[in-house]
Each structure stands twice: as C-alpha cells, then as structure tokens.
Amino acid sequence: MSIRVRTKNQEPRGVRGVRKYWYFLKMMQVSPWYFLIQIVSSLCVAGFDGLSLGLLAPLLKGIIEKDFSFLGNITGVPWLMRVTGIHIQDVPSRFLFLGLVGVIFVSALLKNVVFYLSQVYMVKQREGSAFYLKNFVFQRYLTFGKLYLDKISQGYIQSDLLFADRVVRLLDALGKLLIAGFTLVVYFSIMVFVEWRLALFAVVVLPALHFSLRWLIKKIRRTAQLQSRVALKMGRQVFDILSGITVVHAYNKEEPMFRRFRQINDDIKRHNISQDKKLRMIQPFQEVLTMIAILFFVSAVAFIFVTGRAGQVSEYFLFLILVRRCAPVLIQLNRVKSDVAQLDGPMNRLLKVAEEKDKHVVSSGEEEFSGINSHIEIRNLNFQYRQHLPVVRGVSFTIPKGQMTAIVGPTGSGKTTLINLIMRFYECPPGTIFLDGKDIREYSIESLRRSISLVSQEVTLFNDTLKNNVLFGSRRDQRPGNEEVLSVFKKARLDEFVAKLPQGIHTEIGDRGVRLSGGEKQRVSIARALLRQPDIMILDEATSSLDTTTERLVQEAIEEAVKGRTAIVIAHRLSTVKNADKIVVIEEGRKIEEGHLSELIERRGAFYHYWQAQRFE
Ligand SMILES: Nc1ncnc2c1ncn2[C@@H]1O[C@H](COP(=O)(O)OP(=O)(O)OP(=O)(O)O)[C@@H](O)[C@H]1O
Ligand SMILES: [Mg+2]
Numbered sequence: 001m002s003i004r005v006r007t008k009n010q011e012p013r014g015v016r017g018v019r020k021y022w023y024f025l026k027m028m029q030v031s032p033w034y035f036l037i038q039i040v041s042s043l044c045v046a047g048f049d050g051l052s053l054g055l056l057a058p059l060l061k062g063i064i065e066k067d068f069s070f071l072g073n074i075t076g077v078p079w080l081m082r083v084t085g086i087h088i089q090d091v092p093s094r095f096l097f098l099g100l101v102g103v104i105f106v107s108a109l110l111k112n113v114v115f116y117l118s119q120v121y122m123v124k125q126r127e128g129s130a131f132y133l134k135n136f137v138f139q140r141y142l143t144f145g146k147l148y149l150d151k152i153s154q155g156y157i158q159s160d161l162l163f164a165d166r167v168v169r170l171l172d173a174l175g176k177l178l179i180a181g182f183t184l185v186v187y188f189s190i191m192v193f194v195e196w197r198l199a200l201f202a203v204v205v206l207p208a209l210h211f212s213l214r215w216l217i218k219k220i221r222r223t224a225q226l227q228s229r230v231a232l233k234m235g236r237q238v239f240d241i242l243s244g245i246t247v248v249h250a251y252n253k254e255e256p257m258f259r260r261f262r263q264i265n266d267d268i269k270r271h272n273i274s275q276d277k278k279l280r281m282i283q284p285f286q287e288v289l290t291m292i293a294i295l296f297f298v299s300a301v302a303f304i305f306v307t308g309r310a311g312q313v314s315e316y317f318l319f320l321i322l323v324r325r326c327a328p329v330l331i332q333l334n335r336v337k338s339d340v341a342q343l344d345g346p347m348n349r350l351l352k353v354a355e356e357k358d359k360h361v362v363s364s365g366e367e368e369f370s371g372i373n374s375h376i377e378i379r380n381l382n383f384q385y386r387q388h389l390p391v392v393r394g395v396s397f398t399i400p401k402g403q404m405t406a407i408v409g410p411t412g413s414g415k416t417t418l419i420n421l422i423m424r425f426y427e428c429p430p431g432t433i434f435l436d437g438k439d440i441r442e443y444s445i446e447s448l449r450r451s452i453s454l455v456s457q458e459v460t461l462f463n464d465t466l467k468n469n470v471l472f473g474s475r476r477d478q479r480p481g482n483e484e485v486l487s488v489f490k491k492a493r494l495d496e497f498v499a500k501l502p503q504g505i506h507t508e509i510g511d512r513g514v515r516l517s518g519g520e521k522q523r524v525s526i527a528r529a530l531l532r533q534p535d536i537m538i539l540d541e542a543t544s545s546l547d548t549t550t551e552r553l554v555q556e557a558i559e560e561a562v563k564g565r566t567a568i569v570i571a572h573r574l575s576t577v578k579n580a581d582k583i584v585v586i587e588e589g590r591k592i593e594e595g596h597l598s599e600l601i602e603r604r605g606a607f608y609h610y611w612q613a614q615r616f617e
Contacts, residue, residue, distance in 0.1 A: 021340075024170060024347060027136060027354070028129035034121075041118035042178035048111035050186035052104045053321065057194065059100050060314035068096035075193075118175065126171045133164040133350075140353050145360030146425040147385065155239030159232045160353055163346035173339045180332045187322050187329070194315045201300050202323065205293045209327075212289060213334050216278055221341035223275045228345030230267045237264055275342070282334055290327035297323050362427045365442040371451055371535040372566050373436045375400045376422070381432040383414075383421060391417050393589040399582075404567040406580035408607065408616040411543075414589040415570045416457055419538055422568070423454055450475070453529035455561070457540040457570070459521040461513030466498065466524065467505040469513070473528045480531060491560040492527035493553040494520070518542070519550035526557045537561050539569040541576060572616050583607065 062068040071077055072088040081087055088096065137160050141149075191199035241248060241257045248257055301316050376399040383392040392414045399405045407415050421428040424445050433440040440448070453473065461469050467485060474480055480488075489495050489505065497520060501507045513521050522542050529537060539558060546554060555575050562569060562579070571577045583600055585593035585607050593605050600607040610616055 020347060020351070021170065024167060024350075025174075027133065028168060028171075029132045030125060030129060030171065034125050037121060038118060038175055038178055041114050041121075042175070042182045044114045045111050045118070045179050046182035046186045048107040048114065049183060050190055051107040052111065053187075053325065054190045054193075054318070055100060055104050055107075056321065057314045057318035059097075059104065060317060062093070062097060062100070064314065066093070068093045068100070071096060071100075115179075122171060122175045126168045129171060130165050130168040133168060134161050137161055137164050137350065137353055143361055145362050145427065146420070147360035147427075148358060150385070153236035153239060155235035155237070156232055157235075158239070159228075159235035160349065162231065163228065163349050166346045167343055167350060169339060170343060173336045173343075176332055176339075177336045180329050180336065183329050184326065184333075187326055191319065191322055194319060198297070198300060198319055201297065202326070205296060209286065209289050209293060209330055213282060213285065213337075216281060216285075217334070217337050217341050220275065220278050220338045221344045223271060223278065224342040225345040225348070227268070227271045227275060227342075228349055230264060230271060232349070234261075234264050234268060237261060279338055282338060283331055286327065286331045286334065290324075290330075293327075294320070294323055360427065362424050362445065363441070364445040367438065367443045367447075369435065369443040369447040369451055372401050375436070376536075376566070376568075377434040377437070378418070379432055379434060381418075381421070381428065383417060383426070383428060385417075385426075391589050392421075395586070395589070395591045397584050397591055397594055399566065399568055401566050402564065403581035404562050404565075404569060404579060405582045405584060406569050406571040406577050407584045407586060408571050408577060408610060409586035413586045415586055416540055417589075418586075419454070419456075419540055419568065419570065422538065423452065424448060451535040453532050453534035453537050453561075455522075455525050455529045455537075455539045457542055459513065459525045459542065461509060461516070461521060461524060463509070463511045465503075465506045465508055466494075466501075469509065469524055470505075470527045470531055473532045475532075485531070488527050488531045491530055492523045492557045493560075494523050494527055494557075497523075517550075519546045519554055522546075522554050523557050526554075526561050530561055535566065537565045537567040539567065541570055541572045543572050574611075574614050574616070577616060585610075 058068075058071060058074065061070065069089050072081065077088065091099075137157070141157050141160075188199065188202065191202055237260060241261065248254060297320070301319075377396075378398070379396050381392055381395045382390060384390045395414075395418070397405075407418065409415055417426075420426050422433060422440070424440065428440065430441060431439060435443065435448075462472065464472075470485060470488060471480070485505065486495070489498055498504050498507075507515075509515050509524075513524065516524065526539075529539075539561060541558070551573070555573065558569070558576060559579065561567070569576055569580065571580065571583075577583060577597065580597065583593075583595065583597060584591060585600070585605075587606060593600055593603065593607050595603070601611060
C-alpha cells in the first residue's frame with residue numbers, strides 16, 4: 001500500500017496567528033458539527049447559569065418583602081401569563097416562592113448536565129483528533145526522503161508523537177473559551193438589566209483585569225518553546241544511547257552517558273518548574289486584582305447610595321455575586337490563553353513536520369513497473385548527498401536482463417550509493433537511470449520496489465520470530481505457505497541452523513536480530529529477499545568477515561539468490577565475482593573498468609590488482 005499524505009494545499013509555511021489554530025483544527029479533522037454542538041451547549045450552559053443566578057435577586061426581594069406579586073412586572077412574565085393563562089397576582093406567595101426555587105434548581109441542574117455531556121463529546125473528539133494527528137505524523141515520517149531522515153535523529157518521532165497528543169488540548173481550550181465567553185456575555189447582560197451604571201463600571205474594570213496578565217502569558221509561551229526543544233533533545237539522546245548500547249558497554253561509557261542524560265533531564269526539570277511557577281502565579285494574581293475590583297465596586301455602590309438613589313438591596317447583592325463570579329471566569333479565560341500559549345512549542349514543531357521544505361521526498365511516477373524486459377541503463381549519473389561533495393561522477397553502464405552484474409571498488413567509492421539510487425531511496429537527476437529505455441522516475445516507486453529484492457550491506461532485522469522476519473518481504477495478498485517458507489530457509493542455507501533450535505522458525509531473534517550471529521543474519525536477510533521471488537535481485541554483500549564454513553554457506557545462499565535473475569551484486573568476495581557475467585569497477589565515484597572477469601584480468605588494470613590481493617571491498 002502506498003502512503004498518501006494530504007500535503008498539497010496544506011502548505012503551512014507562514015501559518016501564523018489565528019490561522020495556525022485554524023490549520024490545526026483542519027488537520028485534526030474536527031467536524032463542523034463539533035463546533036456547532038460546542039457553541040449551542042456553551043450557550044445553554046451560560047444561559048442556565050445566568051438564569052439560576054439572575055433569579056436570586058427576585059427570590060431575595062420576595063423573601064425580604066414577603067410578597068412575590070412583583071414577579072408579574074419582570075420583563076417577559078406578562079407575556080408568559082398571557083400565553084399560559086395564569087395570573088401571578090392570584091397565585092399564593094408560597095407557591096411562587098417554591099416555583100422560583102424550583103426554576104433555580106432545575107436550571108442549575110440542567111447547566112451541569114449539559115456541561116457534562118458537552119465535555120464527554122469533547123473528550124471523544126479530542127481523542128479522535130489525537131488519533132488522526134499521530135497517524136499524520138507517523139505517515140509523514142514514512143514518506144520523508146532518506147536524505148532528510150539521514151539528517152535528523154530518529155528519536156524525534158517519539159517526541160513528535162507526544163507533541164501530537166498535547167496539541168489536541170487545543171480542543172479543551174476552545175470549549176473552555178466558548179463557555180467562558182458566553183458566560184461573561186450573560187453575566188454582563190444581567191448587570192445591564194439590573195443597573196446599567198454599575199455595568200459601565202464592570203466594562204472598565206473587568207477587561208483591565210483580563211489584560212493585566214499579558215506579560216505573563218508571553219513568558220509562558222516562550223518557556224513552552226524551550227520545553228519542546230529539550231523534549232526533542234531527550235528523545236534524540238535516549239534513542240542514540242540505547243541504539244549504541246554495545247559500544248557504550250564496550251567502552252565503559254555508562255557513566256558519561258548517564259551524565260549526559262541527567263543534564264537534559266535536569267534542563268527539563270528546570271523548565272517545568274519555571275513554567276509551573278508562572279502558571280500558578282495566574283490565580284493568586286487574579287484573586288488580588290478581583291478583590292481590588294470588588295472593593296472599588298462596593299465604593300461605587302456606596303457612592304450611589306450617598307448621592308441619593310435608594311437602590312434595591314437584592315439587586316446590589318446580585319451584582320456583588322456577579323462580579324465575584326466573573327473572577328473565576330476571567331481566570332478561566334486567562335488559563336485558556338496560557339494553555340494555548342503552552343501549545344505553541346509543540347504546534348510549531350508539528351508545523352515543521354507538516355511542511356514540505358527540505359524533506360527531500362522522492363516523487364513517484366505513474367507508470368507501473370512489471371519487470372525488466374531488456375536491460376537497466378545508468379547514463380552519465382552524477383550524485384551528491386551534500387553540496388559540493390560529489391559521490392558518483394559521470395557513471396555509465398548497463399545491466400542486462402537475466403545476468404549477474406558485479407560492482408567492485410574500494411570502500412567509500414560509491415557502490416552502495418548506486419544501489420540507493422536504483423532503489424529510489426534518494427532522488428536521482430532526470431535522464432540518468434533507465435529501465436528498458438524509460439526513465440526510472442516515470443515508474444511508480446511502489447511497483448518498482450515490488451519487483452526488486454534488496455539484501456543490504458547492513459542487515460536490518462526486526463524483534464520478531466525468524467519466520468516473521470523472512471515473511472516480512474512477502475506481500476499480504478500472497479502469503480506463502482509453510483512449505484514455501486521452509487524451502488526458502490533451505491535455499492538460504494538456514495535449514496540446518498533452524499533444525500537445531502528448539503523452537504525452529506518460531507524462535508524470537510531479539511532487537512535487530514541480536515540473538516543471531518553475523519553469518520546467520522546475512523542468510524536470514526537473503527531468505528527474506530528470496531521469498532518474494534523478485535524480478536531483480538540486488539545484493540550488497542556485507543563486509544564482515546566470516547569463518548570459512550559460514551562463508552561457504554553465505555556464498556551458496558547468494559548463488560541461490562541470483563540464479564536465473566537480473567542481479568546486481570556489490571561484491572566483496574572472490575567467489576562472488578567469479579560467478580558474475582559482468583564486472584563494473586568503481587573508484588572515487590567513477591567507473592574505471594568494465595567487462596568479464598577474463599577480460600579484466602587480461603587488461604591488468606585496477607581490477608587485476610584487486611584480484612591479486614583478493615580484495616574487492
Ligand atoms: N547518507 C549519506 N550522507 C552523506 N554522505 C554519505 C551518505 N552515505 C554515504 N555517504 C558518503 O558517500 C560516499 C560513498 O559511500 P558508499 O556507501 O556509496 O560507499 P561504498 O562504495 O558502498 O563503500 P563500502 O564498500 O565501504 O560499503 C562515502 O564517502 C560516504 O561518506
Ligand atoms: Mg557500501
């Protein structure tokens with residue numbers, strides 16, 4: 001299955017400010033329904049909350065005056081009376097009291113029920129989004145060009161997946177923002193309704209409270225970026241140390257490695273403490289400011305009293321409650337801001353993962369490749385991994401169908417690089433590699449790799465059973481049977497080794513095959529390549545030297561692998577070269593000789609010298 005990631009029309013470069021959040025909401029596949037439901041439920045929560053609070057004033061007034069008939073004058077109630085046919089003046093006060101208490105209770109209850117349901121819905125969406133986002137990150141990594149992957153640490157992906165989990169908290173923040181925003185609007189409307197002059201006071205004081213924490217939010221954002229940077233560093237270091245654990249042990253480097261880890265761990269601790277200190281400053285800061293606001297408010301009430309307007313005690317009481325209740329809502333708003341500020345680092349990091357720049361993705365062609373008909377041609381091929389450091393220079397040769405072509409040359413001469421280009425791990429320049437006369441770039445990478453089996457120089461095995469490691473290469477729709485698997489084990493000269501294992505082909509081989517010897521690993525990777533019955537076999541012989549018995553077994557396995565196939569073999573052994581139909585000699589990225597073994601020996605050139613030294617690198 002080829003992996004297609006939605007990268008087009010998703011160019012995130014320059015995605016800043018509000019657009020950045022919008023971009024992420026789209027990437028997390030948040031449905032428009034989600035927004036609608038969140039808005040409606042937030043409106044309901046704020047509305048029910050306002051209703052239960054707002055009715056406190058008439059309740060208090062009624063209790064003080066021992067009369068609830070004034071309810072009939074409240075806005076909207078006359079209309080309600082007309083519709084229902086009930087006249088409040090005729091209803092006994094105790095029923096009105098009970099009715100009022102009932103409405104307050106029911107609206108408080110409904111507020112919390114709606115709130116809970118909307119939270120559950122939000123959590124479902126958030127976890128769904130985390131799922132999409134992590135898939136997105138992983139798929140991106142799978143499509144990155146090898147040139148890019150060579151540059152970065154594989155530990156990054158773990159941090160990026162953790163970041164994806166964090167970024168979805170954007171949805172929590174959005175929900176809180178909606179509820180806090182609507183609640184403030186409702187509270188404010190009640191204030192205006194009760195006493196507009198005091199509401200005016202709120203207009204001035206409350207935003208001042210809200211903006212007083214701007215500097216703190218800025219600092220939180222900055223620390224969040226530092227936090228994500230050290231998290232990436234930690235991922236990279238842990239990966240590096242654990243993947244090289246043998247060398248760490250062999251050179252007694254446990255102590256310095258641990259020190260290195262502890263340093264980063266310490267950085268993380270420092271940043272976390274510093275961030276938490278800032279986050280925890282928000283609440284006390286706001287509480288003090290709110291207290292100041294309340295004192296101001298009481299003074300304002302006193303002023304209105306003194307200047308003559310005899311107000312309703314119940315209204316002032318309600319007002320006080322509202323101002324007091326505004327404080328946590330404002331704190332909530334600021335917390336949303338700080339939460340979002342904390343997501344800044346992870347979001348910027350994921351934007352980097354999403355963008356195309358420098359990712360060196362090898363583009364796939366449209367043409368299906370179904371096998372070679374005549375030959376593979378390399379035509380004046382030049383290639384460099386890093387600028388100004390050419391590795392392959394003007395190489396041309398052909399690889400005929402059904403024959404074995406050996407490539408030999410000193411170490412670092414660019415042999416593996418040639419294979420990397422044929423395998424399309426790196427992008428080759430146009431018009432340099434042809435399959436049956438057609439540029440390799442026109443073929444779909446998936447179909448091309450389906451026809452080729454690669455046994456690479458560094459054997460890559462997975463922490464699984466022998467059988468599953470060999471089955472790894474076979475296609476899901478062509479699951480080979482047990483017999484076929486056993487015959488491949490036989491061809492790869494693994495049958496005797498497997499027979500000695502108590503669990504046979506079901507033996508677990510450990511991380512990267514640590515429980516196997518070098519020669520066994522090589523043969524397992526040959527078996528894996530053989531099982532696919534590929535059209536083209538590419539073998540990059542491992543350079544590790546083996547004892548003569550194992551060497552012979554590996555050699556036989558190689559012979560089985562290339563038999564009757566178009567094969568390209570990077571040869572390090574005399575016995576391999578002997579079997580080749582054609583030998584290409586590479587030195588410092590240039591082809592210096594080409595021909596059959598006997599021709600090359602006769603010519604007495606570079607190959608002849610290797611031959612004499614029996615050294616092919
Ligand atoms: N991923 C990479 N990034 C940068 N340079 C690279 C990369 N891979 C290889 N090189 C460089 O390219 C040159 C050719 O490397 P290559 O692996 O093709 O050599 P080789 O002929 O296969 O050697 P050997 O016989 O030791 O396997 C080397 O100088 C190497 O340092
Ligand atoms: Mg090599």
